[in-house]
Amino acid sequence: MIENIAVAYPTDPLAIAGLWTALFLMLAIYSYPLWKENPVYRFAEHTFVATALAIGIIVNLQSLMNTAVTPLMKGSFLMIIPIILGLCMYFLLVPKQRWVSRYPIAILVGSSLGLGIASNPLPSIINQIISTVTPPKAGTAVWAMFPGSPTGDWFSFAFVAVGCVCATTYFLLTYEHTGPVKPVTIAGRYFIMLALGAYFGNTVLFRFSMLAERGQYILKVLGLVPL
Amino acid sequence: MSGQNIWDKLQNVDRRVFYWILFIALTVPFLSPIGLPITVTPSTQSFYDGLKSIQPGEVVVLSINSGVSAWGDCLPAMIASVHKVYDQGGKLIVWSIGYTDVDITWAKIKEKLPDVFSKWKEGENYVYFGYCPGQETNVALLATNIRAIYPKDVRGVSTDQIPLMKDINGANKIKFVLSSDTGDAQMYYIRQWKNGQVNYEKTGKPPTVAEMGIAMNKSGDMAYYLSGDEFGLVAGSRGAAELEALTGYKGDATITMDSISVSHVLLVLAIILTNISMFATRGKKK
Amino acid sequence: MSQIYKREMVFILAGVVAFVMILDYFFGKNIPGISGAGNLSSTLQTWALIIQLMAIGLGAINLIQVHYRQISRKTNMALYSAWFMVFFAILLLLGFYKLATGVEPYPYTWIFANVYVSLGATLYAITGFYIFSAAYRAFRARNIDAAILLIGGIFVLLANAPIGEVIWGGFPLIGNWFNNVGQVPGMRTFTVVGALGLLAYGFRALIGKERGFYSEVQ
Numbered sequence: 001m002i003e004n005i006a007v008a009y010p011t012d013p014l015a016i017a018g019l020w021t022a023l024f025l026m027l028a029i030y031s032y033p034l035w036k037e038n039p040v041y042r043f044a045e046h047t048f049v050a051t052a053l054a055i056g057i058i059v060n061l062q063s064l065m066n067t068a069v070t071p072l073m074k075g076s077f078l079m080i081i082p083i084i085l086g087l088c089m090y091f092l093l094v095p096k097q098r099w100v101s102r103y104p105i106a107i108l109v110g111s112s113l114g115l116g117i118a119s120n121p122l123p124s125i126i127n128q129i130i131s132t133v134t135p136p137k138a139g140t141a142v143w144a145m146f147p148g149s150p151t152g153d154w155f156s157f158a159f160v161a162v163g164c165v166c167a168t169t170y171f172l173l174t175y176e177h178t179g180p181v182k183p184v185t186i187a188g189r190y191f192i193m194l195a196l197g198a199y200f201g202n203t204v205l206f207r208f209s210m211l212a213e214r215g216q217y218i219l220k221v222l223g224l225v226p227l
Numbered sequence: 228m229s230g231q232n233i234w235d236k237l238q239n240v241d242r243r244v245f246y247w248i249l250f251i252a253l254t255v256p257f258l259s260p261i262g263l264p265i266t267v268t269p270s271t272q273s274f275y276d277g278l279k280s281i282q283p284g285e286v287v288v289l290s291i292n293s294g295v296s297a298w299g300d301c302l303p304a305m306i307a308s309v310h311k312v313y314d315q316g317g318k319l320i321v322w323s324i325g326y327t328d329v330d331i332t333w334a335k336i337k338e339k340l341p342d343v344f345s346k347w348k349e350g351e352n353y354v355y356f357g358y359c360p361g362q363e364t365n366v367a368l369l370a371t372n373i374r375a376i377y378p379k380d381v382r383g384v385s386t387d388q389i390p391l392m393k394d395i396n397g398a399n400k401i402k403f404v405l406s407s408d409t410g411d412a413q414m415y416y417i418r419q420w421k422n423g424q425v426n427y428e429k430t431g432k433p434p435t436v437a438e439m440g441i442a443m444n445k446s447g448d449m450a451y452y453l454s455g456d457e458f459g460l461v462a463g464s465r466g467a468a469e470l471e472a473l474t475g476y477k478g479d480a481t482i483t484m485d486s487i488s489v490s491h492v493l494l495v496l497a498i499i500l501t502n503i504s505m506f507a508t509r510g511k512k513k
Numbered sequence: 514m515s516q517i518y519k520r521e522m523v524f525i526l527a528g529v530v531a532f533v534m535i536l537d538y539f540f541g542k543n544i545p546g547i548s549g550a551g552n553l554s555s556t557l558q559t560w561a562l563i564i565q566l567m568a569i570g571l572g573a574i575n576l577i578q579v580h581y582r583q584i585s586r587k588t589n590m591a592l593y594s595a596w597f598m599v600f601f602a603i604l605l606l607l608g609f610y611k612l613a614t615g616v617e618p619y620p621y622t623w624i625f626a627n628v629y630v631s632l633g634a635t636l637y638a639i640t641g642f643y644i645f646s647a648a649y650r651a652f653r654a655r656n657i658d659a660a661i662l663l664i665g666g667i668f669v670l671l672a673n674a675p676i677g678e679v680i681w682g683g684f685p686l687i688g689n690w691f692n693n694v695g696q697v698p699g700m701r702t703f704t705v706v707g708a709l710g711l712l713a714y715g716f717r718a719l720i721g722k723e724r725g726f727y728s729e730v731q
Contacts, residue, residue, distance in 0.1 A: 007338060018623055022631035029635045033246050033642045046593045048632035050601040053576060055629055056569055058608030059327045063359045064566045065612070066378055067559065082560035086567030093574065099519040103526060104564045109718065110527035111561035114534025115363050117715040119418035123456045124708035128701050131454035156694040163698025171706050193658045195699020197665025198691045199446040202463065204494060204644060205487065205673045206442035208253060209299035209464040211641035212486040214634060215254030225257050242646040249645050263675035268689055295630045296637030331630055361562040368558045375559055383615070423538065442673070445692055450701040465673045488676035495667055497649045502663070505653045
């Protein structure tokens with residue numbers, strides 16, 4: 001088994017200053033939840049907003065140069081049109097001529113909608129319905145309650161099929177959920193609650209992993225664990 | 228204050244106490260890792276089986292759509308995947324459609340795999356294009372014209388002059404996409420690459436997609452994995468630890484599992500405690 | 514008449530662009546000039562990308578306006594806003610130097626690696642604290658729905674943590690089943706219903722019924 005590669009602690013003073021600056025800023029941000037709101041936290045917060053905005057602008061400009069400006073310089077004169085349209089976006093700031101900005105927005109909206117409307121039904125609707133009604137193949141591990149168990153496969157398949165119908169019924173809002181439909185919608189609500197419970201469990205894993213990585217960073221900068 | 232029993236006091240504990248307990252519980256296990264065994268789930272096994280199916284010379288895309296904030300969940304899986312692509316003799320195209328700090332992430336991957344990048348040649352075995360924003364529009368364009376988005380790589384070398392990209396200008400020559408993301412980027416590839424109307428030469432098969440993302444994607448993407456739109460799903464630091472166990476590369480995810488164990492047990496105990504106090508005080512109020 | 518180029522022409526433009534994308538997706542191979550590199554669909558997508566890239570300036574202008582107001586009114590946040598403006602200007606100058614010369618200056622690299630990366634990761638990770646206190650205060654089995662949520666959450670938590678297997682072998686068994694099968698009905702329903710909603714919203718937007726993102730102006 002290959003072990004995790006440890007990087008040597010830097011010796012360059014600027015690199016060490018960088019590590020400790022990052023640690024200071026991190027602790028400045030955590031001073032808010034761990035203690036209370038304070039000027040150091042505010043300073044770090046404003047530093048981040050300034051940095052994120054500036055870097056976002058520079059990166060976007062770099063991409064703009066690659067996709068629009070450079071082809072324009074090389075003779076692709078049609079590129080002047082999207083550049084002009086992009087500048088038209090700034091008419092949002094001029095109240096009387098704000099309507100000019102609707103044209104570039106229309107292209108953005110049309111492009112996103114077109115891509116979404118065309119491509120979304122297949123994976124998000126059709127394939128999901130096919131998967132719900134397709135019986136499990138023998139030995140498909142993901143289905144089984146007990147690996148290698150056909151009974152487990154079929155139980156899981158029935159669970160998903162019934163659950164999908166019940167949960168979809170819960171979202172049908174065009175008629176009242178009374179009479180024979182009511183127990184189906186109640187069951188649908190329970191299936192949704194189970195899904196949200198699992199989602200919560202996975203969310204906790206994600207959030208705690210991020211926080212653990214930050215905790216590990218403190219130990220790395222202090223030299224208690226390898227960098 | 229008078230008349231308050233232990234359950235009332237527990238319900239009114241200052242939240243900062245919990246924050247400190249949690250932060251210490253997450254940090255201390257790194258000092259002496261235990262290394263509990265990790266069982267592999269089917270979705271991670273499928274992901275690994277997909278990596279093992281790479282034949283020498285086949286090209287794989289690594290789309291890094293997660294930032295430094297998601298390193299805990301995504302970076303170990305990316306490192307293990309790149310190592311496996313190298314082991315299989317495959318080639319790698321790397322880009323990002325969503326995050327500005329992809330340069331740092333790619334630099335970290337190269338730093339953690341010196342045995343791979345000392346032998347791999349940039350331009351022949353792998354190429355790194357960097358970041359271009361645009362989300363799904365970007366992905367749709369990349370399916371048919373990579374050069375429109377990336378006319379050159381990060382070194383400034385024209386894409387036409389990169390040996391790896393000689394016959395590649397779209398999705399039709401790519402085996403599959405490994406999408407490391409914090410949200411929906413894998414959906415863009417499923418919609419535009421796997422299911423899109425791209426002219427697939429020779430193989431006649433569109434590239435498939437696998438996801439190695441944050442833990443929440445285990446919930447959101449399981450439906451796509453079961454329907455066959457994704458051939459593998461590695462979610463969260465747990466999924467990354469499972470992939471590390473399969474690839475034989477013990478990395479940060481395996482080390483993080485001890486911290487995750489302690490913090491999760493703490494949270495479960497807190498939830499059980501709060502429910503006991505709720506039932507205890509509810510009986511008292513009645 | 515004046516409203517036609519302020520409203521109707523806008524809807525028609527969005528509709529035409531969307532229609533070209535839909536044509537490209539379903540029939541692109543059979544209609545010349547629509548699909549493939551350099552053709553209509555690809556050109557429109559490139560234009561949309563370029564417009565997106567240029568839009569970040571709006572956010573920058575808005576933020577600068579907000580912070581300038583803080584400074585001019587000498588509020589208690591004025592000092593922080595001044596620091597924001599100064600640091601933003603310094604970083605922007607360094608970035609322009611990088612764009613002009615193609616060489617990334619060391620201060621820019623240093624700030625990116627040690628300030629931006631650290632702060633970004635830290636701010637994202639701060640939610641871990643809040644999820645803990647929220648779970649402690651709010652995650653109570655008050656009724657059947659909450660109890661199911663709780664049970665699902667606890668089993669998945671202990672399946673994700675390796676220690677769950679050590680405590681009881683049933684935790685990873687049941688927890689992984691919840692992850693692989695139990696949550697699928699709910700999540701699949703969200704996916705299908707969400708996609709149907711997108712279709713409905715998309716068609717409404719294309720026929721001009723949804724006007725929210727066109728920011729109605731007198």
